[in-house]
Amino acid sequence: MKLFDCQPKKFRGIFVNWRNLLMWGQNMDAELIAVGTEMLLGEIVNTNAAYLARGLSQVGVTSHYQQIVGDNPERLDAAITVAEQRSQMIILMGGLGPTKDDLTKQVLAKHLGLQLVEDAAHRQKLDDLAKQRQKVMTPNNLAQALYPEGAVTLTNHVGLAVGAIVSGEAHQYVLLPGPPREFTVMVDRELLPRLMQGEKQHLVSRTLRFFGLGESALVTAIGDIIDGQDNPTVAPYIKDYEVTLRLTASAVSEAAANTMLDQLQARILAVLAPYYYATGANVTLAQTVVQELIARKISITAAESLTAGLFQATLGSVAGVSAVFPGGFVTYAPTVKHQLVGVNAATIADYGVVSRETACAMAEGARSALGTEMAVSFTGVAGPDSLEGHPAGTVWIGLATATGVRAEEFHLGGHRNEVRIRCVKTALMMLLHELRSN
Amino acid sequence: MKLFDCQPKKFRGIFVNWRNLLMWGQNMDAELIAVGTEMLLGEIVNTNAAYLARGLSQVGVTSHYQQIVGDNPERLDAAITVAEQRSQMIILMGGLGPTKDDLTKQVLAKHLGLQLVEDAAHRQKLDDLAKQRQKVMTPNNLAQALYPEGAVTLTNHVGLAVGAIVSGEAHQYVLLPGPPREFTVMVDRELLPRLMQGEKQHLVSRTLRFFGLGESALVTAIGDIIDGQDNPTVAPYIKDYEVTLRLTASAVSEAAANTMLDQLQARILAVLAPYYYATGANVTLAQTVVQELIARKISITAAESLTAGLFQATLGSVAGVSAVFPGGFVTYAPTVKHQLVGVNAATIADYGVVSRETACAMAEGARSALGTEMAVSFTGVAGPDSLEGHPAGTVWIGLATATGVRAEEFHLGGHRNEVRIRCVKTALMMLLHELRSN
Known part of the structure; x- marks a missing residue:
């Protein structure tokens, strides 16, 4: 690993000592400057x-300021000077690209009195691209392979502009690309592992995904596991009505870090298994369900009222779903519930649209109409108005299979479209439990 | 208007002169500090x-730094000091609420040597709320009505914490609440109008919404209208595959500003009418279409293949849509296109699934099955793979009405789910044209 091949060197007053850098990772204060x-x-x-x-918080680096x-160039130089007065690590984000506005590394190099030199691997990428497109790279384009002399380069795995860590006596300077796709990969694969302490240079993260309980309930449920946990760390995050836990372990090897994560994951899932659906930074609940359906060759349809399709x-958002999903029904009006999926007028008259009986009849009717193995149904009150005396958020979800039909009632919070989204995710979790229990 | 009732006053070295403030609005450099x-x-x-x-850019205030x-408290104070060295106006965002972390106005008041005083109107709001909830307001809660003495207060129309503009000899300081719902309203209704120049204190904005052409195409099409335009200003913005133009006029009265906006809007729509769907900061394309359907009492259904519901x-996201939307079909598999909406196997065999003929048959079949006035159909290639030799993004949208059926072909860009979203919006625009042409 290049990081450890480097011996301390001095370039125009800038000491380069990677052992220092590693030990500085902890208890260091970073200032983020977006350009x-x-x-x-x-x-x-931003x-x-x-x-x-x-x-940064996962590797013990705090941050008190962002700019x-x-x-x-002048204002960026001034911002770096401001940051030097109050932070030890200065992380510059953006401005590494090929346009004339991209001046971040030039400004930093001038600020530190360093020359820019070329990274051979990134230059090769540029040459390969030029060859492929049968074009000549301009100096602007080639500048993407430059970095301040003496710096540790950070590989750009999904783009062309090289990143860098420049180590001075009093400050560390980091150069990262601006496009989020390039930025996030460089942060995870290049920067954070280098900020780890001492010999524990292997940093491994995994993301566990949960639906069906809020962040505070989740954190309460595993409070004794999180408390006092500093390696691995556990970071909860909410997005799209789901909670993720990002577990990060540092160890002397990747295998050792993974073992630590396995043990922690087992402790967490012993408590939270009913809400867990998958592990991964990008996997969705819908993908998880569709993959299970495809793996088990189980076809599915639906009859939807409040969710209206x-x-x-959501199933349709997953490529390859056509193998298990022939189509289905949007049955918004009571008459259409009868016409398309055969719900008896008497069922609706006796029990109401928002009822176990209607949900079961819709699921059975949809399954029977298209001859699928499974069918899901949705009936309830999206809001803002109440319906049949039920407040907004009252929802019945039906599930018909070869062995029978059942329905469950839920009371979901939020505005009209939050209720509808939660409703879909709740059904996906029901399906996942059904699939995994067989 | 309170702004003009104030005479210059001096509070512990801070001059308050609102005429200055108005004239400073132009050519002023603001630094935004989020807390x-x-x-x-x-x-x-953030x-x-x-x-x-x-x-700010619409009222001629530039911004070169954000923090x-x-x-x-100490770090916030230090950040204000840094900002004073490089910016004239310092806008503090957040930290006006009732929790112990909310310290922004306390820090600013201490920084400037000012006392905090109570705003009567916001205190009244707090008292009314306490009465309504039958609770006693704590000092923390009451602090939301405090502002630095001598400041112009900014009314919080949707929350409890008062905002303020504090005017010094060399700097202006602005206090704004953090929750985006409160923040945006205070910016638009309170702050920006006060930053206007001279007597033109009435600032009126409106947002025109377009779908179907990209930002650069739109800006090119109306380049001669935008060029050299400084009052009203025209600001394009892209979100969710749509382009909005925010027009902002300043004038001696609201009526005069609106007249200027009317004239500019007419010039813009003379060029861009085919892509325009509504005016408003929050209205959506789906709302616009559903409102037209309800106003004309025209019912609608759909048969969807690649969009899968x-x-x-999207129709179902609009409250009240049940008046015109009884339900519809997701016809993913060819056999289901036949079973549910009566597309002949021969049509698919002869022309393919991705064809004008299949799209027309789906729309006609759906309309006939549910007896609605209109029906829309979708068939095409969401991707990532091609289908029947058509590349991803090839889409046919059918539209059946009482007077006949037609279909149009589109080639939509983007990944699988971008294609699907663009496809739905394209159909909504087709519908809008159809509805407005009758």
């Missing part, structure tokens, strides 16, 4: 800073 | 800054 006029104009939101902040500056559209 | 540890930890993203930056600091789910 880009488009952020000052409000055209894009999501990189939030992503990096979460990562945003435009693509202006959202469940089927 | 909140949750942003440093990456738990929330969207307020982007929103305010767009608004984020945590809920820490997304069109119907």
Whole structure:
């Protein structure tokens, strides 16, 4: 690993000592400076800073200040000077690309009195691309392979601009690319592992995904596991009505880190298994369910009232779903519940639209109409108004299989479209339990 | 208006002169400081800054720096000092609420040597709320009505914490609440109008919404209208595959500003009418279409293949849609296209699934099955793989009405789910044209 081949060197007053860098990782205070006029104009939101902040907290690096500056060399230089007065590590995000506005590494190099030198691997990538596109790379394009002399380079696994860590006596400077796709990969695979302490240089993370309980309930449920946990760390995060737990272990080897994560995961799932659906940074609940259906060759359909097609559209978001999903029904009006999936008018008259009986009849009717192994049904009150005396958020979800039909009642919170989204995810969890229990 | 009742006063070295403030609005450089540890930890993203930056640019206030600091009095004070060295206006966002972490106005008041005093109107709101909830307000809660003495208060129309503009000799300081719902309203209704120049104190904005052409195409089409335009200003913005134009006029009266906006809007729509669907900051394309359907009492259904229910789910997102939408079909598999909406096997065999003929047959079949006035159909290739030799993004959208059926072919860009979303929006625009042409 290149990091450990380096001996301390001095370049124009900048000491390069990677052992120091490793030990500085802990108890270090980082200032994040995002560079880009488009952020000052409000055209894009600085999501990189939030992503990096979460990562830094996992490796014990605190951050007390962030700045945003435009693509202006003087102001960027001034912002670096401000940061030097209050932070030890200065992380510059953006401005490594090929356009004339991309000046971040030039400004940093000038600030530190360093030359820019070329990284052979990234230069090769640029040459290969030029060959492939039968074009000649301009100097602007080639500048993406440059980094300040003496720096540790950070490989860009999904783009062309090289990143870098420049180590001085009093400060560390980090250069990261701006496009979030490049940024997040470089943070996870290149930067964070290098910020780990001492010999524990192997940092491994995994993300456990849960649906069906809120963040505070989840954190309460595993409070004794999280408390006092500093390696591995456990970081909860909420998005799209789901909670994720990002577990991060540092160890002398990747295998050792994974063993630590396995043990922690087992302790967490002993408590939270009913809410767990998958492990992975990008996997969705819908993907997980569709993969289970495909693996088991189980076909599915649906009859949707309040969700009005959202469940089927969510299945449809997963490539390859056509193998198990022939189509289905949106049965918004009571008459259409009868016409398309055969719900008796008497069932609706006796029990109401929002009832176990109607949900079961819809699921059975849909399954029978298309001849699938499974069918899901949705009936309830999305809101804002109540229906048949039931408040908004009252929902029945039916599930018909070869062995019978059942329905469950839920009381979901939020506005109309939050209720509808929660409703779809709740059904996906029901399906997952049904599939995994067989 | 309170702003003009104030005479210049001096509070402990801070001059308050609102005429100055008005004239400073132009050519002023603002630094935005967001306050909140949750942003440093990456738990929330600082969207307020982007929103305010767009608004400031419309009233001629530039911004070269932004900062984020945590809920820490010393560091916030230090950040204000840094900002004073490089910016004239310092806008503090967040930390006006009732918790012990909310310290922004206390820190600013101490920084400037000012006392905090109570705003009667916001105190009344707190007292009314306490009465309504039959609770006693704690000092923490009451602190939300405090502001630095001598400041202009900014009314919080949707929350309890008062905002303020504090005017010094060399700097302006602005206090704004953190919750985006409160923040955006205070920016638009309270702050921006006060930053206007001279007597043109009435600032009126409106947002025109377009779908079907990209930002660069739109800007090119109306380049001669935008060029050299400084009052009203025209600010394009892209979100969710749509483009909005925010027009902002300043004038001596609201009526005069609206007249200027009417004239500009007419010039823009003379060019862009085919892509325009509504005016408003929050209205959606689906709401616009559903409102037209309800107003004309026209019922609708759909048969969806690649969108798999997304069109119907989008209709279902609008409250009240049940008046015109009884339900519909997801016809993913060819056999289901036949079974549910009567597409002949011969049509599919002769022309393929991705064809004008199949799209027309689906729309006609759906309309006939549920007896609605209109029906929309979707058939095409969401991707990632091609189908029947058609590349991903090839889509046919059918539209059946009482007077006949037609279908149009589109080639939509993006990944699988981008294609599906664009497909739904394209159909909504087709519907809108159909409805408005009758």
